[in-house]
Amino acid sequence: MNMQPSWPLTLYYDGDCPLCAREIKLLRQRADVQRLCLVDISVNDFHPESVGYSRETLQNLLHARFADGQWVTGLDATLWSWRAAGLGHWATPLTWPALRPLFELGYRLFCRLRPHLDWLPHPDASRRCKDATCDVSKKSR
Template sequence: MRLMARRDQGGNVANETLEVWFDGGCPLCTREIALMRRLDRGRAIRFIDVAGPDSQCPIDRRALLERFHARENGVMLSGAAAFAAMWRAIPVLRPLGLLARNRVVLKLLEALYLQFLKVRPQLQHLFRAREA
């Protein structure tokens, strides 16, 4: 498992772990994760393809495929909160992730995410058609 170092409130180095589950069968998802991997130069994130035969699912596989999930320091997150955790682990996106710690901002991001989920099947179909 990859570890990322950070300083705790006392100034000591603490290790955080971040795992991100994604749908490797979704062309939209694989493109997004490819971008996140490129941005994750410190290799702070462990990306796990839920569509893979050897994926270890900490919760129901269907739930992992329906919404974006991440586990940050042992805490399972989904939706906008999971995206925010991933952003915090990537230096260039960290300001967005920190902003999402604000309840109002996170609530707005979650509302936007729920709207995205409504059009996700159409977007997946469009991306699959483009790849064919």
């Protein structure tokens, strides 16, 4: 994908997903807000209609939008978010034509399994606990 990015990139992620939250934690530590904005689609005050997609669509495939309005999805959203955080060298294999079909297959498999991974420890679990109780119920959608 050869293009001149129009920063910042806004990445729409599911903060309820333990694996996604781990990746976002890494990106948040590395990224400059001038290049990467992170939007948690799992919070009650996120309104998916404001970006023109349903919550289900955003949950089924990673979405990101550049400042000029151009959308990237799936592996390309991952690639560009890692580039925005200065970690592009780790995501460079996603651009290799010989391996791209294998990565696409792996990504599609992950997307199917992701809803069933909520049993994994969440990196923000301690922040979800207040007054000696933890709210682990699903947020209303």
